[in-house]
Amino acid sequence: MSNNFYRLGTANMYDNALRNLGSRQTSLSNLQENLTSGKRVVRASDDPVSAAQAERSINRLARIQTEQRALETQRNAIAQAESALGDAIGLVQNxxxxxxxxxxxxxxxxxxxxxxxxxxxxxxQILEVANRKDTNGIPLLGALGSALAPFLGPLTSTPDYSFAGLPGQTASTGVTIPGTLDGDSAFMFDPQRDGVYYAAVSAIPNDRQLTTTTVTPVDKSLVTGDNYTITFSAVGPGATVGTSTATYTLTNTTTGAVSAPVTVPDYPSDKPVTIAVADIPGLSFNITGNPANGDTITMQPTPSMFSTLDSAIRDIRSAPNSNAAIQAVGQA
Known part of the structure; x- marks a missing residue:
């Protein structure tokens, strides 16, 4: 009987020793694998919690790398857009x-x-710069989205230039910046937003001068965007010797409304007179020179910077004398 107990005890000890040796061999193998790989968790079964955290970290790193690549692309696009605006500014200065x-x-x-x-x-050249694209073929000044050529013109219709896109600027986030700039706000004008008008004077003979200053918005909320005409009449001698008087009428050619005649009181006949015009809603400018009966000044809103450039080119090209040229230069 004692021999049987002895054999059972010896067999049990033998099995325990084998299990311990196997467990230690497995642990040693795992430790060697950890040392070789340089990782504490090689398999998900080694530590499920740590494995899940590592997987989330890997995904986060991959997302950060993707965002970094996108940010670099956006940064390059913005740098190109700023360079395009710089080129445009240089051309406008020329x-x-x-x-x-x-x-x-x-x-x-x-x-x-x-x-x-x-x-x-x-x-x-300025129009070409405004339609410049990045390396991916995306317009640099396409705002929130535009056609491949955002700025179209000159067109035979009104307005003569248009922005073929959605105006606005994409907001930056914590990890992104806009990939394009708002070309509409850079090159296009809106009467209520910018109040830009172009004034043209009818043909003035060489022996007289009549020009206007740049039309200035004084209250953009009142600007209507309508077209206007100022016509001089009743120009003649004033009540005092050596003076003259003149009357002008302001007509809203868009609505047909005609204002009451405005009389310019006695002014020296031998000197140019400066007439301050403040009858147009939200706008003001000065007329300088020697008006005569029938002289007309037309005003219309300018839809874009390109329109201003074209108007200056047209009026300078067709200017018969220095008075017309000076007027064109003053409005550019």
Missing amino acids: FRELTVSAGSATLTPNDRVTIANQLQGLRE
Whole structure:
């Protein structure tokens, strides 16, 4: 009987020793695998909680890398858009310098035609810059989304230039920035937002001068965007010797409304008179010179910067004398 107990005890000890050796061999193998891989958790079964945390970290790192690549692409696009705006500013400055030179009284009509041709080339370059695309073919100034060429024109319809897209600027987030800039706010004008008007004077002979200053918005909330005409009449001698008087009428050519005549009291006949016009809702400007009966000043809202450039080119090209050229230069 004692021999049987001894054999059972010895067999049990043998089995326990084998299990311990196997367990330690497995642990040693796992430790060696951890040392070789440099990881504490090699399989999900090693530590399910740590494995889940590691998986979330891997996904988070992958998402961050994706966001970094997208951010780099957006940063490059914005850098290109800013470069395009910088190029446009440089071209506009060149346009401005040429325009100012066209107002010289010493120039002949042929000289002004030459300058107008140069201005035409600059305007075409500015439009090309405004429609510039990034390396992926996306317009840099496409705002919230636009056609491949956001700025269309010159068109035969009204307005002569249009923005083929959705105006606005995408907001930045914690991990992204806009991939495009709002070209509509950069190049397009809105009467209520910008109050930009272009004033043109009827043909004035060489022995007289009549020009206007730039139309200035004084209250954009009152600007209607309508077209206006100012016509002079009853120009003649004033009540005092050596003075003159004039009357002008403001007509809203969009609605047909005609304002009451405004009389300019006695002013020196031998000097240009400055007439402050403040009858137009939300707008004001000055008329300077020597008005005569029938002189007309037309005003219309400018839909875009390109329209302003085209108007300056047209009026400089067709200017018969320095008065018309000076007026065109003053409105550019």
